[in-house]
Amino acid sequence: MLKLPLHVLLADDDEDDRLIFKDALEEVKMKTKVTIVNDGVQLMDYLLQADSELPGIIFLDLNMPRKGGMECLQDIRNNKNLKNLTIAIYSTSASEEDIEDTFIKGANIYIKKPNDFNALVRILSEVITINWQYHTSDLNKDNFVLSI
Amino acid sequence: MKLHIKYDTVTVCKVVLQEQLEKLDIPFVFNSLGEVELKKPITYSQHKDINAALVKYGMEILDDQRSIFVQKVKDTIIEMVNSEERLASAKFSDYLAKKLNHGYGHISKIFSDVTYTSIETFIILQKIEKAKLLLMNGDLTLTEVAWKLNYSSVQHLSNQFKKTTGITPTAFQRIMKMRRGKV
Numbered sequence: 458m459l460k461l462p463l464h465v466l467l468a469d470d471d472e473d474d475r476l477i478f479k480d481a482l483e484e485v486k487m488k489t490k491v492t493i494v495n496d497g498v499q500l501m502d503y504l505l506q507a508d509s510e511l512p513g514i515i516f517l518d519l520n521m522p523r524k525g526g527m528e529c530l531q532d533i534r535n536n537k538n539l540k541n542l543t544i545a546i547y548s549t550s551a552s553e554e555d556i557e558d559t560f561i562k563g564a565n566i567y568i569k570k571p572n573d574f575n576a577l578v579r580i581l582s583e584v585i586t587i588n589w590q591y592h593t594s595d596l597n598k599d600n601f602v603l604s605i
Numbered sequence: 606m607k608l609h610i611k612y613d614t615v616t617v618c619k620v621v622l623q624e625q626l627e628k629l630d631i632p633f634v635f636n637s638l639g640e641v642e643l644k645k646p647i648t649y650s651q652h653k654d655i656n657a658a659l660v661k662y663g664m665e666i667l668d669d670q671r672s673i674f675v676q677k678v679k680d681t682i683i684e685m686v687n688s689e690e691r692l693a694s695a696k697f698s699d700y701l702a703k704k705l706n707h708g709y710g711h712i713s714k715i716f717s718d719v720t721y722t723s724i725e726t727f728i729i730l731q732k733i734e735k736a737k738l739l740l741m742n743g744d745l746t747l748t749e750v751a752w753k754l755n756y757s758s759v760q761h762l763s764n765q766f767k768k769t770t771g772i773t774p775t776a777f778q779r780i781m782k783m784r785r786g787k788v
Binding site: 486487556557560561563567582586587589590593594596597600602603604605 | 679683720721722727730731734737738741769770771772776777779780781783784
């Protein structure tokens with residue numbers, strides 16, 4: 458069972474986006490603590506280190522140098538220790554096809570990066586509390602899909 | 606004149622706790638951290654009794670009582686959603702209040718304080734989860750699922766499904782089918 462504060466992990470190569478994300482997360486009522494990595498290689502290194510504390514949710518940017526979000530998603534779902542982690546894809550694209558494709562490959566949440574800060578706070582609040590319900594109410598994570 | 610009394614608050618608290626818990630017939634020990642460790646799990650009503658006994662000494666059980674209460678609210682909601690009896694959603698609040706023996710306002714406040722979610726949202730989430738399961742089993746049509754979960758129409762279920770998950774029930778079925786096909 459997860460405990461508060463909820464451990465949130467963000468993988469994003471854009472420095473501005475990382476800062477905005479961090480600020481927005483601080484506005485969310487539920488207590489969180491955040492770990493930030495700059496790309497997919499760093500993300501997998503972090504997750505595969507034996508002593509890393511696994512996050513309650515990962516926010517994954519799709520377009521990153523070295524290793525993109527899609528590749529990370531597949532690596533995580535194919536790893537027996539990691540495959541149950543909640544993964545939120547965090548992307549600028551919002552084509553129906555991209556969204557369905559990431560869900561089919563095992564993402565739980567698809568977030569279109571919003572343009573304004575308040576919208577991001579609202580989205581993060583919703584995503585984090587719903588994710589929390591899945592953890593604390595014995596809901597089946599396999600059926601957890603949310604496009605926002 | 607004044608009496609100067611030296612007292613140790615820790616001892617006072619321990620004695621009060623000891624007396625009250627013994628009176629309620631609840632076996633416990635103080636562990637090395639000075640926490641109360643119960644020898645066996647207690648029921649929700651015992652929990653309430655302990656709190657009632659302690660409140661006059663200015664003591665209360667922290668948080669845990671609220672978590673237990675919230676769990677009870679969740680259990681009741683899940684039971685309602687799964688019951689074969691078709692309960693009108695407007696009646697949910699009455700049913701909860703009656704079953705848990707508290708005003709709905711009180712129940713609703715504790716619930717959102719602890720879970721960061723409103724009861725209404727939680728009920729919708731549970732119903733949509735149930736709809737997902739029924740849709741994945743594939744035996745029922747969307748119309749039948751809507752009827753079973755007491756939606757006034759298919760449209761109403763579709764809208765709520767889309768609002769809650771961001772995708773349509775049909776897209777959900779397609780995604781799950783392809784996901785299973787893949788593994």
